[in-house]
Amino acid sequence: xxxxxxxxxxxxxxxxxxxxxxxxxxxxxxxxxxxxxxxxxxxxxxxxxxxxxxxxxxxxxxxxxxxxxxxxxxxxxxxxxxxxxxxxxxxxxxxxxxxxxxxxxxxxxxxxxxxxxxxxxxxxxxxxxxxxxxxxxxxxxxxxxxxxxxxxxxxxxxxxxxxxxxxxxxxxxxxxxxxxxxxxxxxxxxxxxxxxxxxxxxxxxxxxxxxxxxxxxxxxxxxxxxxxxxxxxxxxxxxxxxxxxxxxxxxxxxxxxxxxxxxxxxxxxxxxxxxxxxxxxxxxxxxxxxxxxxxxxxxxxxxxxxxxxxxxxxxxxxxxxxxxxxxxxxxxxxxxxxxxxxxxxxxxxxxxxxxxxxxxxxxxxxxxxxxxxxxxxxxxxxxxxxxxxxxxxxxxxxxxxxxxxxxxxxxxxxxxxxxxxxxxxxxxxxxxxxxxxxxxxxxxxxxxxxxxxxxxxxxxxxxxxxxxxxxxxxxxxxxxxxxxxxxxxxxxxxxxxxxxxxxxxxxxxxxxxxxxxxxxxxxxxxxxxxxxxxxxxxxxxxxxxxxxxxxxxxxxxxxxxxxxxxxxxxxxxxxxxxxxxxxxxxxxxxxxxxxxxxxxxxxxxxxxxxxxxxxxxxxxxxxxxxxxxxxxxxxxxxxxxxxxxxxxxxxxxxxxxxxxxxxxxxxxxxxxxxxxxxxxxxxxxxxxxxxxxxxxxxxxxxxxxxxxxxxxxxxxxxxxxxxxxxxxxxxxxxxxxxxxxxxxxxxx
Ligand code: MOS
Numbered sequence: 001x002x003x004x005x006x007x008x009x010x011x012x013x014x015x016x017x018x019x020x021x022x023x024x025x026x027x028x029x030x031x032x033x034x035x036x037x038x039x040x041x042x043x044x045x046x047x048x049x050x051x052x053x054x055x056x057x058x059x060x061x062x063x064x065x066x067x068x069x070x071x072x073x074x075x076x077x078x079x080x081x082x083x084x085x086x087x088x089x090x091x092x093x094x095x096x097x098x099x100x101x102x103x104x105x106x107x108x109x110x111x112x113x114x115x116x117x118x119x120x121x122x123x124x125x126x127x128x129x130x131x132x133x134x135x136x137x138x139x140x141x142x143x144x145x146x147x148x149x150x151x152x153x154x155x156x157x158x159x160x161x162x163x164x165x166x167x168x169x170x171x172x173x174x175x176x177x178x179x180x181x182x183x184x185x186x187x188x189x190x191x192x193x194x195x196x197x198x199x200x201x202x203x204x205x206x207x208x209x210x211x212x213x214x215x216x217x218x219x220x221x222x223x224x225x226x227x228x229x230x231x232x233x234x235x236x237x238x239x240x241x242x243x244x245x246x247x248x249x250x251x252x253x254x255x256x257x258x259x260x261x262x263x264x265x266x267x268x269x270x271x272x273x274x275x276x277x278x279x280x281x282x283x284x285x286x287x288x289x290x291x292x293x294x295x296x297x298x299x300x301x302x303x304x305x306x307x308x309x310x311x312x313x314x315x316x317x318x319x320x321x322x323x324x325x326x327x328x329x330x331x332x333x334x335x336x337x338x339x340x341x342x343x344x345x346x347x348x349x350x351x352x353x354x355x356x357x358x359x360x361x362x363x364x365x366x367x368x369x370x371x372x373x374x375x376x377x378x379x380x381x382x383x384x385x386x387x388x389x390x391x392x393x394x395x396x397x398x399x400x401x402x403x404x405x406x407x408x409x410x411x412x413x414x415x416x417x418x419x420x421x422x423x424x425x426x427x428x429x430x431x432x433x434x435x436x437x438x439x440x441x442x443x444x445x446x447x448x449x450x451x452x453x454x455x456x457x458x459x460x461x462x463x464x465x466x467x468x469x470x471x472x473x474x475x476x477x478x479x480x481x482x483x484x485x486x487x488x489x490x491x492x493x494x495x496x497x498x499x500x501x502x503x504x505x506x507x508x509x510x511x512x513x514x515x516x517x518x519x520x521x522x523x524x525x526x527x528x529x530x531x532x533x534x535x536x537x538x539x540x541x542x543x544x545x546x547x548x549x550x551x552x553x554x555x556x557x558x559x560x561x562x563x564x565x566x567x568x569x570x571x572x573x574x575x576x577x578x579x580x581x582x583x584x585x586x587x588x589x590x591x592x593x594x595x596x597x598x599x600x601x602x603x604x605x606x607x608x609x610x611x612x613x614x615x616x617x618x619x620x621x622x623x624x625x626x627x628x629x630x631x632x633x634x635x636x637x638x639x640x641x642x643x644x645x646x647x648x649x650x651x652x653x654x655x656x657x658x659x660x661x662x663x664x665x666x667x668x669x670x671x672x673x674x675x676x677x678x679x680x681x682x683x684x685x686x687x688x689x690x691x692x693x694x695x696x697x698x699x700x701x702x703x704x705x706x707x708x709x710x711x712x713x714x715x716x717x718x719x720x721x722x723x724x725x726x727x728x729x730x731x732x733x734x735x736x737x738x739x740x741x742x743x744x745x746x747x748x
Contacts (some may be wrong), residue, residue, distance in 0.1 A: 003489045003496060004708070007642035011496065012245075012481045021245045024217040025202035025277045032204070033062055034125040035266050035276040036132035037259060038118040039285065040110045043351040043672035044144035047108040047117060051136040055120060060127030063270050064135065065119040070105035071265050074233025099227050101322035101354035102258045103286075104265065110139060111320050112353045113673040114285025116258045121266050121274060129279075144351035145320075146672045148292065151348035152315060158325035158345055166325075168333055168399065171340025176309035180300025184377045188297065188369035188738045190722075191664040192317070193290040194283055195358055196679060199247020201287055202277040203260045205267040210234065212267075214241045216260055219249040219474050220513035225506045227256035228264060236506075243504040249476040251357035254515040257287045284677035288356030289665060291317040291326050295369035305383050305391040307338035312370065317355065318347040324355040328366030331447055331719070333399040334607060335370065336392040341399075351672050357515060359655060360715040363448050364722070368659070368740060371444035371723030376736060379427075385443055385727065386413050386422065386611075397605030405600065405704035408635030409445065409609035415696050416633035417443070420613040429734035438618040440732025444720035446610035446634065450711040451518035452597045456509030457526035459488060459534040460590040465563055465578030466498045468588075469531060473503045473511035473523045478714060479644030480519055484527045486641060487708065491531030493560025494577070501527075509592065517608075517712030520640055522595070524708045529593035535560050537591050541580050548580070549573045597706070604704045608711040610634035612653070614724040618732045623744030625729065627657055628691040634716060635700040638709035642697075645713050649695050652717015658684045659718065660725035662741050 015021040052064040103115050110117065117137050122128035145151055157166040177183065204215040212232070218224050221241040229236040246253060263276040278287065293316045300309035316326040329343035358364075378385040393410065396403055417423070425441045426432055432439040457471040469488045475481050484501045492499070502508060511523050539558050542550040542565050550558055550565055550573060559566050565580070567573035581589050600606070612632040618625050630653055639645045662683035666676045676682045702709045722740055729747065730736050737746050 003486045005639055005642065006486070008482065008486065008496060010479060010482045010644070011485050012475065023199055023245050023247055024204065024215045024243060025275060027204055027215045029204065029206055029273040032273040032275055033121050033123060033270060034128040035119050035121045035263060035274045036128040037116045037262065037276065037282060038120060038132050038135050038137060039114040039282060040117045040139065041113065042110055042139045042141045043113040043146060045110050045139045045141040047110065048138045048140050050118060055131045055135045058127070058131045058134070060123040061120065061131045062123065063121045063266065065105060065121065065266050065269055067105045067108050071268055073104060073106060073231050099256065102261060104231065104258060104261050112285065112351050113671055114282070114353060116262060116286055119262050119266050121270055144672060146350055146669045148317065148348060148350065151350055155315060155346040155348055158323055158347055164327060167344045169342040173309050173311055173340045173342045176340040177298070177300040180308040181303055182301045182377065182380050184297070184299040184373055184380060186297055186373055186376060186738060188295045188372055190293045190365045190368060190740045192292045192667060193358060193663050194665050194674065194682065195250045195252035195288065196283055196682065196684065197248025197250060197252070200278040200280060200283055201253065201257065201259060203263040204273060204275045205264040206273040207267050210238055212239045212264055214239065214260065214264065216241055216243055217246055217253055218243050219246065219253045219476060219515055220255070221472055221474070221504060221506050222510050223513055224256045224260060228261055231261045232264070241506045243474060246474055246476040249514065250359045251361060251515060252288045254357050254513055259286065280679060281677040284665060284674040285353045289353060290358035290361065290365070291324065291355035293326050293328055293365050295328050295366070297369055297373040299373055299377050301377055301381060305381050305388045307336055307392045309340045310336065310338040311342045313344045314366070315346045315348055317350050317352065319352050319354040320349055322354045323347060326355070326365055327362030328369060330362045331366045332370050334397060335394060335445060335447060337394045337398050338392065359652070360448055360718045363715065363719045364656065364659060367444065367446070367719045368722040368726065371720055372726050372738065375442065375723070375727040375730065384427065386417055389413065389445060400605055402603065402605040405604035405606045406635070406637065406700050406702035407607070407609055408698045408700045409611070411698045412609060412611040412633040412635055415698055416611040416613050416631050419694055419696065420631040422613060429731055434617065436620060438620055438732040440616045440618065440728035440730070441613070442724045442727025442731055443611065443613045444723035444727060446612050446632070446716050446720035448517060448608050448716035448719055450521060450606040450608055450637070450705055451516040452521040452706055453512035453518060454594070454596045455511045455522040455526040456592065456594050457523065457530040458509050458590055458592045459492070459530040460588040461534060461538065461577055461581050462588050463578060463581045463586045465576065466500065467492055467494055468500050468502060469527055470502045470508045471511045471523050471526055472505055472508035473519055474514040475503060476514060478648060479641060482644060483520055483640040484523065487524050487527045488531045491528050492535050494563045498563060517714035517716070520708070520710045521706050521712050524640070524710060525706050526593050526595035528707060529595050530591055533591035533593060534589065537589060538577055538580050539565055541584055542575055545583055547583065548575050550575055600704050606705050608634065608636045608716045610716055610720070612720045612724045614721070614728045616725060616728040616732055618729065618747060623747035625661055625742065625744070625747065627725065629694065630657070631694045633696040633698055635698045636713050636716065637700055637702045637705055637711035639697055640708070640710055645697060646695055648713040649717040650693050652715065653693055653721055654685050654690060656718040656721020657725065659740060660722035660742055664741050
């Protein structure tokens with residue numbers, strides 16, 4: 001029986017619950033100093049003066065690093081805005097810094113509120129924090145662009161990315177729309193949101209001569225290595241990035257932000273290792289955010305519900321230093337068959353920190369708009385929302401006209417509807433009550449692409465009979481250690497307990513960013529191939545060894561079971577794997593793999609799909625919304641570990657609930673500063689907010705997607721949930737709320 005699929009406990013669980021798992025800020029180095037960033041308090045302007053001297057005299061202070069004394073970098077970054085707003089000619093690539101979103105104290109410019117403007121280094125964390133709070137930075141403020149309505153007057157197109165054009169279209173939208181008897185035209189909006197993993201960003205930088213070691217909390221050790229090396233003008237091999245554990249990432253740790261390079265600059269400046277940890281408040285500005293979006297949906301349908309025309313135009317906020325587009329239209333391009341379809345993405349530029357990926361960037365915010373609009377259309381048509389979706393079921397990828405590698409969405413609708421009891425729903429708004437409480441039932445579709453990138457791995461058998469498998473991937477709390485160990489165990493024919501998986505180090509074979517829900521689909525095949533290659537190598541050694549009981553046998557006749565090589569025909573002929581290593585001189589035997597995607601993407605469209613059903617209870621007097629239950633069913637390919645898969649989906653659903661009802665970065669738009677920059681005022685669901693979450697993973701076999709058949713489960717869980725809640729709120733109250741989050745004031 002295969003070990004892959006079993007819901008085994010996390011192999012790193014014991015380390016975590018005993019505190020033995022070392023997170024980035026927990027490494028201790030001799031002579032280590034502590035750094036604290038000082039952030040700007042204006043949204044745009046220039047630094048006029050900094051009173052460093054007063055702070056330098058404070059107890060324990062070692063240095064105050066500002067734009068005046070900071071080490072000059074090989075390639076100054078963020079010194080010029082990439083865009084001034086409005087349609088612009090392309091910037092001169094040669095003059096572009098390698099990472100324009102970083103601000104590294106190379107000049108006196110301020111481009112957003114909460115931009116790093118100084119770093120205070122002291123002997124203890126407390127001294128650094130105290131000194132940083134007292135540092136006076138005087139700025140000359142300039143007029144900032146903080147009015148979204150104003151910024152919308154000079155929209156820009158995002159730079160087209162491969163696979164993701166800013167605009168798409170097919171069919172004749174205007175003509176199809178004219179002919180459609182039922183029409184919907186609505187605008188939806190989602191707010192700015194900030195990532196708040198329990199572990200904030202943290203970096204320890206340690207120079208030894210011209211070599212730099214970084215302990216950094218990241219989803220991409222190789223990405224940090226490249227960005228930091230290019231900032232200092234040194235070779236990537238001179239930078240080692242180590243990150244065995246990540247206390248949550250969600251996208252904000254997918255790229256390298258200023259503090260990582262600043263820690264290395266400070267360490268260089270004082271000639272000692274430096275630790276820099278962001279305070280919770282500093283998570284709101286300099287390390288990315290989900291941009292706010294405004295999404296215009298136009299739908300036209302026949303009486304049968306069949307979509308004739310579908311249009312989705314998205315505007316999302318971006319920053320002056322660099323662009324990020326929240327690709328809300330991505331779902332609309334894939335989800336429904338429609339004769340004509342038009343989508344566009346535009347950017348409105350504000351003096352804010354550069355936005356970034358946040359769990360299902362685009363799919364979560366976009367599915368709120370699209371799946372709310374589908375619900376509105378269902379009401380206009382007097383049609384069941386599930387039936388409307390089935391009437392427009394995309395049998396092929398509507399964008400690329402390719403067959404799906406697998407798609408179980410019909411089954412997801414069926415299973416989730418049945419488990420929820422959807423057929424007992426009275427569709428009339430306000431018709432279902434429990435005493436005075438308004439009851440609402442709503443549903444939505446979930447989807448996320450199945451991504452994959454190149455990954456390398458190495459598997460070794462040690463003389464003691466244990467195996468070590470290595471790949472420079474990451475475990476964000478998601479279960480990478482566990483799942484990779486399971487994959488290796490099956491491929492090697494060894495028990496899980498005898499395998500250790502190493503990740504999170506640029507010294508290991510290179511793996512891609514752990515983002516886009518692609519770790520299992522990318523690193524899994526590399527681990528599988530390396531482990532298979534090692535097993536073949538051991539079999540080859542055994543059959544060539546005249547002293548082996550397996551000597552002379554055909555390799556194909558030998559199986560690997562529980563750490564032994566065994567003859568299939570005559571199981572008494574067997575040899576322990578450890579004995580083969582010992583016979584060969586006692587040195588570890590290793591094999592490498594470089595796993596690359598093939599051309600499957602040219603032949604198939606690859607997506608995970610799901611359906612989510614929500615019940616809300618609303619107090620008609622005060623507008624509070626409770627969510628007693630959520631039922632989801634998902635087709636995500638082959639499940640690697642039942643327990644971690646369930647946890648991933650549940651975590652996504654919980655976050656989707658937060659997105660629907662609570663989450664919003666409240667900006668003071670006079671200053672472009674978040675006013676709820678802490679976990680007391682920035683609301684996310686807590687245990688008491690969560691009711692029953694019922695998750696079914698439908699059986700799905702996908703032979704095209706990758707050799708493991710796995711689609712990735714990190715992000716699909718959040719998608720659709722906010723829409724299902726909005727739809728349930730409408731069903732309960734008759735009030736359509738098109739602006740997230742759905743707070744009590746909007747319900748009343
Ligand atoms: Mo995820 S937002 O791709 O880290």
